[in-house]
């Protein structure tokens with residue numbers, strides 16, 4: 056089947072393209088950039104949700120579309136996400152797409168998150184034209200290159216101690232990138248509608264940070280404080296992380312909310328799908344982060360030692 060990944064150059068899209076190709080699909084990797092040519096797993100096509108002509112072109116002959124775009128780097132992300140999702144759904148329907156698979160977020164409890172509310176509204180907007188939509192609702196995805204993972208990792212390993220307000224007990228079910236990719240590939244076999252896509256363990260945000268620090272070989276202390284607003288945590292988090300500042304702020308503000316699946320998940324329909332343990336997922340992500348960081352350090356060292364390379 057011809058498949059289009061909208062947002063195909065992102066963290067999830069880059070991992071999904073080769074997996075879809077291995078499953079026998081002809082893969083188009085959507086990007087806003089005016090580049091073209093082959094990338095791992097597929098062919099780059101211009102697909103900018105703010106440019107309807109590019110979306111129409113990218114959708115030509117496509118039967119299966121993956122929607123992997125968020126607007127967290129924009130100030131107006133809520134209104135932008137729902138408006139672009141609705142426009143995309145109209146275009147996909149007109150192009151004869153048989154199914155859209157959307158990777159969104161879970162519904163939070165005990166507080167509000169503008170980011171997660173917008174992810175849910177995006178799912179409704181995609182389904183609003185009657186198009187067949189499978190919405191996979193995922194928590195933090197653990198994998199090298201992911202912004203949520205980058206935030207969790209940096210909070211866990213970059214400071215000797217963290218303030219621990221009561222809301223750090225909020226529960227989550229982080230999921231491995233490999234399991235998300237396997238579920239996305241299998242999504243054409245799921246019934247339309249929303250399905251939770253969660254990791255095998257439920258744990259507190261504090262436990263996520265503690266176990267990540269242990270696996271990274273870092274000694275992390277928690278300093279209990281009776282009160283500390285989630286909003287302030289969101290404002291301070293960008294100081295500790297290399298994640299994009301707006302993304303870090305939105306994600307850190309959501310860290311203190313219970314985000315636990317309440318509806319039957321993907322695994323009720325497809326029990327054969329892999330379920331990677333939290334420790335395995337974190338160990339692999341830490342390893343791949345180190346591998347990815349190595350060439351950058353090497354290049355930096357070369358630039359210092361061999362200044363002539365700058366002009367060469």
Ligand SMILES: NC(=O)c1ccc[n+]([C@@H]2O[C@H](COP(=O)([O-])OP(=O)(O)OC[C@H]3O[C@@H](n4cnc5c(N)ncnc54)[C@H](OP(=O)(O)O)[C@@H]3O)[C@@H](O)[C@H]2O)c1
Pocket residue numbers: 061062063064065066067068085086087088102103104105122123124125158159160174193194195196197201202203204
């Ligand atoms: N990462 C997580 O932990 C996580 C957790 C739960 C759910 N999700 C969901 O998974 C999906 C993918 O997330 P991700 O982490 O892979 O995001 P990401 O790394 O930020 O990638 C998103 C991609 O979207 C593309 N994009 C941005 N604006 C666009 C526009 N106007 N038109 C077309 N493409 C545009 C960008 O590609 P170009 O720059 O090449 O255009 C970017 O590479 C999102 O729906 C997200 O909500 C992610």
